[in-house]
Amino acid sequence: MEVYIRKVAYHETDKMAITHHSNYIKWLEEARVFLLEKIGTPFEEIERRGIASPVVGINIQYKKTTTFGDVVEIHTKVKKYNGVKLELEYEIINQATGELAASASSSHCFIKDEGLCSLKKADPEIHDKLQAAIDAEEK
């Protein structure tokens, strides 16, 4: 579990005076990037090795609104990883109140040379690091 911390920007609010819901999708990405860096497989490195990992699905439930100036903690963990598909789970917590602002999950595939690939085969080094991080987490 990694915790990415972020302040809500003014430009992320909308005319209801709350954070526009589309920004949470961007935050999930930022939290993913943060997680991958923390576990030693930075996304920049994955991309440099010719692998892309696009989003194939997102499910998000908005629980409590947040707004400009709020600090949110995004708790991220790997829910499932089998070399071919990666699923992450997120909880977005309003730091000041401790309330759950949103819970979400995202799923991802891996692409190399413009086709779907198994990360396990396409890049065993990255795969092993990712797998080790997941195993360590579960202990």
Next chain:
Amino acid sequence: MEVYIRKVAYHETDKMAITHHSNYIKWLEEARVFLLEKIGTPFEEIERRGIASPVVGINIQYKKTTTFGDVVEIHTKVKKYNGVKLELEYEIINQATGELAASASSSHCFIKDEGLCSLKKADPEIHDKLQAAIDAEEK
């Protein structure tokens, strides 16, 4: 079913040279606004009457990428409406290829005077129009 048509902007792409996935969430909102206008209950009017309708959940599956210059059709319909909760379904089609780029659903509640409300009670006129549009659709 209403069809909202939109061209992918350059600023909506990311370094994978595809539309960044967070923009689809904005497109769903644009398609919702378009639908509400078409059925005679424009969102501007709903807001003027003191009612907000925040997003409580989104589920989206990305099927095929799109990119700058692509024209997308967003087919939107009401999946469920009971006066208290509204659920919409969307299909995002790449107009040139006819391929399904993404399918999604969103759910919404209604807020008046800072609390949850039944649109049926809070604003029967809007409720009736919405209900009539849904009934007409189903025939």
Next chain:
Amino acid sequence: MEVYIRKVAYHETDKMAITHHSNYIKWLEEARVFLLEKIGTPFEEIERRGIASPVVGINIQYKKTTTFGDVVEIHTKVKKYNGVKLELEYEIINQATGELAASASSSHCFIKDEGLCSLKKADPEIHDKLQAAIDAEEK
């Protein structure tokens, strides 16, 4: 002079209940893309030919606020073009009131093979079309 027409989206507003000022920068880009298409040198085509045209500067003056649902007209014209640098001028008009919402200018260079280039030399065909459109405009 080309006129690009656009409706302000809900997701473009901020907590002041007006269009967030950063979105106007995106609109300028959309208006540029529209202009280039209209004069027969679509940006997609320019990029396909290996030429990029990044923004090197923007100046914008915000005159009147706009908000969700407003329709804006963006009047765009080439202010200066010499084969190496391109300058555009924009007026953003609120269609309902006729008021000037913002005036802006942007300047652009041309890049080929990762270095600055003269479009006149790098791609005479695109250059000639662009020049002809500017000449026609000035008559």
Next chain:
Amino acid sequence: MEVYIRKVAYHETDKMAITHHSNYIKWLEEARVFLLEKIGTPFEEIERRGIASPVVGINIQYKKTTTFGDVVEIHTKVKKYNGVKLELEYEIINQATGELAASASSSHCFIKDEGLCSLKKADPEIHDKLQAAIDAEEK
């Protein structure tokens, strides 16, 4: 002079594989918010007191591109303040290279009760703090 530090997010890139230029406009806002907080007049507090401070103009020159994963430092200072108008200057530096990525300025007015106001008269307390911070800076 305050220095706001920020990492470029993946969602801020475009298909040229660089940070999309519109995001710099958002960063300027984040740097302003950071500056105001540092000098003891947080924007949240200004807004709570019924004062808005919209952007009336922006001038930005893009010097060097940045991209996903780059860390940028935004050096911000008050260029001019006379109680009625506020002008800020910014330098966006790529932290790893020390290169100037962009330089910019923004100007702002003050609004109370939906009309232009002098901050000096409308809220002497905020004005005095802002003035003191500027005076301290100049020494």
